[in-house]
Amino acid sequence: MILFVLRRVFRHGPAPAPAAGPAGRRARPPPGAGARCKPAYDGPVTNPLSLLAERWHPTPQHVRRAALAALVMSVVIVVTGGAVRLTASGLGCTTWPRCTADSLTPTPAMGINGVIEFTNRMLTYVLCAAVGWFILAARCAKPWRHALTRLGWAQFWMVMSNSVLGGITVLTGLNPYIVAAHMVAAMGLVWVAVLSWERAAEGDGEPRALVAEPIRLLARVLVGVIGLLVLAGTLVTGAGHHPGASSKDGKPVYRIPVDYDRLVQAHADLVFLSVGLTLAALLVFAAVKAPPAARARVRELFVLLLLQGVLGFVQYFTDAPEVMVGLHMLGAALIWGAALRVPLALRGRAGIPAQAAAPAAELVA
Known part of the structure; x- marks a missing residue:
């Protein structure tokens, strides 16, 4: 041990004494003084998603x-x-x-x-x-x-x-x-x-329009009307035959206090309006030679609306049997999805460079 100290003194000289603090007392060395510090990490911060993205494409x-x-x-x-x-x-x-x-x-x-x-x-x-x-x-x-x-x-x-x-x-x-x-x-x-x-x-x-703005506006109005149709259907349900349970704490389940037949009539009026707008979109899209995908989607929507309308009338006049109501709810979801796809077919997007350079087989939808 003595040899080690002497060797250190001769090589580096004696260690400097700590500076004296107030009243001649030696200043306490700062926390961590003399400790070896690891170099700071300046690489990218990773998370489980980024780690997975490095291994799976x-x-x-x-x-x-x-x-x-x-x-x-x-x-x-x-x-x-x-x-x-x-x-x-x-x-x-x-x-x-x-x-x-x-x-x-x-x-x-x-x-x-x-x-x-x-x-x-x-x-x-x-x-x-x-x-x-x-x-x-x-x-x-x-x-x-x-x-x-x-x-x-x-x-x-x-x-x-x-x-x-x-x-x-x-x-x-x-x-x-x-x-x-x-x-x-x-x-x-x-x-x-x-x-x-x-x-x-x-x-x-960036999206680019494939038709004139009035045509795109017609598609958006069609989506809005069908959205109102779906909303009216939820109100008909709230006043209708199937509350979801027979009672709650011995009391009948609360229903919307509006005349059921009037709600059904308002719902039917929106059906007629939706069918009319869809038919108008069919004719307008054909006249302006809209993209084939847009015309095909409007035809699909028109067929779904007709089927849903027939189903709704049968459901009303047969006192809303459970199976018919269930099919009607499925139809509502399908019609909503079909309507949303119409305006999306009226604009296109160019691929970003990395996608455009990829093999054509990888870009097939």
């Missing part, structure tokens, strides 16, 4: 399949939510987020209604998985599809918000206005899912 076809899966599940959850109401299972689980005050899952005493309601809740996780797949595919694609990733996260938070809204419907004893808002939120999810699916087949360049 899904093709454009894969991204669009993921978007389609999320879209299909957004429609499925509309239909299963309707099945809960039509089987009087809306209060099959008596509370939320648990199924009962003492159980997370339904008990045998709750019967089939508890199973139906709980199954619908569990399908939310399947929907989240589909949306998560889309988010990962959009994030890991090369190049990174920033807009698609944002649309995926928008879907995720809409699912989360609507699941809370679904819980509120239970806690409020199936209040018809909350139930209607729950349905409108589900249609909002369909909207974003349709947009995601369409955008997955396009590039990320």
Whole structure:
């Protein structure tokens, strides 16, 4: 030890004494003095998504399949939510987020209604998985599809918000206005899912109009009227035959206090207006030689509206049987999605350079 100290003194000289502080006291060395510091890390900050993106590069076809899966599940959850109401299972689980005050899952005493309601809740996780797949595919694609990733996260938070809204419907004893808002939120999810699916087949360049502005305005008006049609349908449901449960705490489930027949008539008027606007769009699109995809989508919408109209009239005059109402809800989701696709076919997007340089086979939608 003595030899080590002497060798250090002869090589480096004696260590400087610490500066004296006030009153001749030696100043305390600053914290960490003499400690060896690691060099600062100045590389990029990574997270699990960026690490996955370095190792997995899904093709454009894969991204669009993921978007389609999320879209299909957004429609499925509309239909299963309707099945809960039509089987009087809306209060099959008596509370939320648990199924009962003492159980997370339904008990045998709750019967089939508890199973139906709980199954619908569990399908939310399947929907989240589909949306998560889309988010990962959009994030890991090369190049990174920033807009698609944002649309995926928008879907995720809409699912989360609507699941809370679904819980509120239970806690409020199936209040018809909350139930209607729950349905409108589900249609909002369909909207974003349709947009995601369409955008997955396009590039990320700036959109360019393929027709004149008045034609695009007609398409937007058509979407707005069909949106009002869907909204009116939720009000008809709120005043109609299937409240979702027979009673709440021994009292009948509250219904919207508006004459049912008048609501149905207003709903039918919007159907006629929607059919007329769709027929007008068919003729105008043909006259101005709109893109073939736009004309095909308007034809699809026209057929769906006619089928839905026939179904609605049969449903009304047969006292709204459960199966007919369920098919009507499926038709509403399909019509809404078909209407949203019409204006999207009236503009195009050029691919960004990295996409334009990719092999043509990888860009097939």
